[in-house]
Amino acid sequence: MTGEWFPGHMAKTKRLLTEKKREIDLALILIDARAPISSINQYLNEVFNDKPKIYLLNKCDLADPVTTQLWINEFEKQGKQIFKINAKKGTGVRSVVKAAEETVLKSKKRYAQLGLKNIPVRATLLGIPNIGKSTLLNRFVRKNVAIAQNKPGLTRNLLWYKVNDHFKILDTPGMLWPKFDEPETGYKIALLNSIANYVYDPEKVTDFLLSTMAEHYPEQSLKYFNSCNSWIDFLQQTKFEDSTNKAQEIIRNFWESKYGSISLEWPNE
Numbered sequence: 001m002t003g004e005w006f007p008g009h010m011a012k013t014k015r016l017l018t019e020k021k022r023e024i025d026l027a028l029i030l031i032d033a034r035a036p037i038s039s040i041n042q043y044l045n046e047v048f049n050d051k052p053k054i055y056l057l058n059k060c061d062l063a064d065p066v067t068t069q070l071w072i073n074e075f076e077k078q079g080k081q082i083f084k085i086n087a088k089k090g091t092g093v094r095s096v097v098k099a100a101e102e103t104v105l106k107s108k109k110r111y112a113q114l115g116l117k118n119i120p121v122r123a124t125l126l127g128i129p130n131i132g133k134s135t136l137l138n139r140f141v142r143k144n145v146a147i148a149q150n151k152p153g154l155t156r157n158l159l160w161y162k163v164n165d166h167f168k169i170l171d172t173p174g175m176l177w178p179k180f181d182e183p184e185t186g187y188k189i190a191l192l193n194s195i196a197n198y199v200y201d202p203e204k205v206t207d208f209l210l211s212t213m214a215e216h217y218p219e220q221s222l223k224y225f226n227s228c229n230s231w232i233d234f235l236q237q238t239k240f241e242d243s244t245n246k247a248q249e250i251i252r253n254f255w256e257s258k259y260g261s262i263s264l265e266w267p268n269e
């Protein structure tokens with residue numbers, strides 16, 4: 001899983017985003033509350049290094065709330081603007097619109113000097129596949145204009161949508177980066193359902209999940225996995241005939257949050 005992995009449409013998206021950069025005032029970077037660092041696309045940082053950024057911690061309903069608060073404190077400590085949102089329900093979306101307007105107003109001082117309040121805001125949504133960009137876009141425009149489903153790689157084009165007369169948002173295809181430096185990053189991306197399933201070994205992913213749950217969520221680990229902290233241990237106890245299929249089923253259950261609110265990474269780990 002640390003090997004080369006980068007579908008052509010992602011390279012194309014990066015190229016198109018670089019071309020469109022001049023039309024973009026602000027990057028709204030979606031990250032997953034369950035794995036906020038692993039779900040940041042560092043690969044796009046170089047494209048947007050000189051643009052204002054707002055981090056949106058999405059899918060907070062699926063993460064453990066105590067850990068989510070630790071992450072918010074950590075990002076704020078680093079001077080980053082971060083908002084907790086639930087794109088599916090629309091929670092926190094209005095605050096993001098306001099913060100985006102204020103951030104762009106600060107960067108377009110000329111408008112402010114002229115006393116103009118309704119400055120044009122052109123924001124782009126950025127994030128790994130399946131993180132909730134199109135769901136959030138639909139919330140922004142209050143209509144189901146973009147297709148959003150629990151499946152990575154759905155959006156394939158960069159498209160502008162109008163939020164109001166002075167606010168436009170660009171929906172973009174989900175992007176990963178060419179190589180995962182740490183295998184754990186890949187396991188987390190798989191557990192977020194952000195990568196095609198043929199790319200990863202399901203048994204390595206479940207091994208990672210079981211050890212994380214045993215360490216951080218002993219109650220759920222006992223309830224669902226008999227406190228096993230490795231896949232081998234679990235297989236020895238349960239003796240499934242088809243271990244690959246069982247691993248895939250556990251990953252699917254995790255996608256559907258059947259094991260409760262589980263975070264996958266912690267600050268200063």
Ligand SMILES: Nc1nc2c(ncn2[C@@H]2O[C@H](COP(=O)(O)OP(=O)(O)OP(=O)(O)O)[C@@H](O)[C@H]2O)c(=O)[nH]1
Pocket residue numbers: 058059060061062085086087088089127128129130131132133134135136147148149150151152153154155156172173174175
């Ligand atoms: N539980 C929960 N699910 C969410 C949230 N936001 C989005 N989703 C779900 O996540 C799935 C993916 O959403 P999309 O909006 O299609 O994701 P995307 O980032 O546009 O995906 P690509 O177009 O593949 O890059 C959908 O099933 C959404 O309903 C959230 O805050 N909480």
Ligand SMILES: [Mg+2]
Pocket residue numbers: 133134135147148154155172173174
């Ligand atoms: Mg999409």
